[in-house]
Amino acid sequence: MADAFNLWSDWPRSVEIAANAVxxxxxxxxxVRIVGKRTTSQLNNFDWIINVAVGSLAASGILLRNVASLDAVIAIAVLAACQYLTTHLVQRHPAIAKVVxxxxxxxxxxxRFLRDAMRRTRISEQEIKMALxxxxxxxxxGANWVVLETNGELTVIPRQDVDWDGAEALSDVRAPADIAD
Incomplete structure (x- = not known):
């Protein structure tokens, strides 16, 4: 029962935790300086997963006695290198970008609400109305289009006199083939 409530271990352990935290x-x-601003910008799914993993590894290296600090440092460095390499591959190879x-x-x-796309992305009409x-x-x-971006945000493009084919910024957006203006 005494082990269940562990408010403080001892001074050497507290110093070790403080040193690991630093x-x-x-x-x-x-x-972040080496890998770039992308690590902390508005995250797409891939970047979010990397950040969560790095946070978990850092916490493990700081607090867990059975995880050596150097092991956690190596794991974080490898993840950072993998993210850096993957972002370069994504920029150079469209097939890799499509996967990642x-x-x-x-x-x-x-x-007009595009119900199939809303179902596929699990976005409700209420969420779209909130973005509007x-x-x-x-x-x-009042909007020409609402787009679910790769980072999960909804972009609203106000009504203007332009058709789908004339909207260059939307050329990479997944849309039904039967869009008629």
Whole structure:
């Protein structure tokens, strides 16, 4: 019963935890500087998974007695190198990009909800309406398009006189083949 409530271990363990925390703080700052701003920007699925794994490894290296600090440092360095390499491969090889990255998806077209895309991405009509309101649009017809981006955000493109084929910024967005303007 006494082991169940462990408020404090001892001074040497507390010093070890503090030293490990400083070590991992410095490591993560250096890693972010080397790997780049992408590590902390608005994350796509791939970047989010890497950040969660790095956080878990850092916590393990700081707190867990059975995980050597150097082991956790090596694991974090390998993940950072893998992320760096993968982002370079994604930029150079579209086939790899297709496997690693999600693609933006069209959810509304000129006020019409695209129900198949909404079901596939698990985005509700209420979530789309919230994005419209956040952009000062009071009805779905007030937007040409709503797009689910690769980082999970909803982008609202206000109503304007442009057709789908003329919207260059939307060329990489997954849309139904039968979109008619």
């Amino acid at each position: 070590l991992f703080y410095i490591l993560i700052v250096v890693m 990255k999600a693609e933006p998806t069209l959810l509304t077209h000129k006020g 309101r956040r952009n000062g649009i009071t009805e779905p017809a």
